Amino acid sequence: MTAPVLGPGLAAGPLAAGSLSSQGHSFLSPTGVEIVFVLVGLAVLGAAVLSVTTRQLVHAALWLVVALGGLAVEFLLLTAEFIAWVQVLIYIGSVVVLVLFGLMLTRAPIGRSPDADSRNRPVALGTAAAAAATLVTLVVDAFRTTWVDLDAGTGSARATGSSLFRHWVLPFEALSVLLLAALVGAIVLSRRDGDRTPPRPPRPRPGRAVSAARRTPAAPVAPTATPAAPGTSANPATNPATPPQER
């Protein structure tokens, strides 16, 4: 359905007709680049699946490293060298390290955690399978005959840099402002100084019930007092009586 829609519109574009059609190229006689691409793609996909299904939380981050590194190889195969190295630097170098820090700081259990997946796992599986089936059908139908001519140099640092600083300077600067805003926001969110207490949602009974539950945590408290007990006694940082500098 989409192929007749896409076909004339793209053929009228700036493309040569030779790059649109895969004349002489068949799926049954793949080139070397295609074979390497498919093999690395299988590795990426397997690492991604392991990363979202493993029950060991730190292993999930390490499988994410494999998936992102494999994607960098895919960018290299698509002749986007600069993007590949940026991917290695930023994703593997900083994002995964941030994720590992996040896992450690939220005290992720080392080893198997049986409740890594929530209860709506079948629904998630069905949604992902439906999305994959729909999109694969659409994409294969649309781009079955499309051939990409790969030649080196289109994604080198020289080409990317000249286009970035010649045509995309304004978005580049806007992006630096966005990064600055994210930096300030992360600092504001994560600091815990005492002179300015962060805004806190009003709790129903902040005073007596909480402190009574804290004094005797094991004692069976009255049912009216229990709702406030686990959430606040689990972490004394939320208790107004405890100074936030304690942790």
Place this chain on the structure above:
Amino acid sequence: MHLAYPAVLAVLLFSVGVYGVLARRNAVLVLMSVELMLNAVNLNLVAFDVWLRDTLHAGQALTLFTITVAAAEIGLGLAVVLMVFRNRGTADVDRLRDLAENAEPADGADDALPAGHPGPSRAADQEKGRAAA
């Protein structure tokens, strides 16, 4: 190279990310799945840029922007997750039900959920929060 290979790989990676976002319980793992989805989009952008031979290199420039925005996003997301963990003692997205619509009691909705949970997880949660202190 056929364009179908990178496109199908991107679609499958995106679906894996969708599954991870919906099925994971730890908020940090949800953020990791979001990263997978963003990378699928990056792969699509690069593949279509190489195919279309854009003179402005719009696809690759947009990929760089996406990578930067993803880095900023995960920094902010982890700050939010750490703040939630500090205030609540847990980073499980299933237990953060303050804004849930059908909370069982009107007040203290976040604490009413563990009643439906098995006992050991609640005890382990309290233990974890106490160890955090």
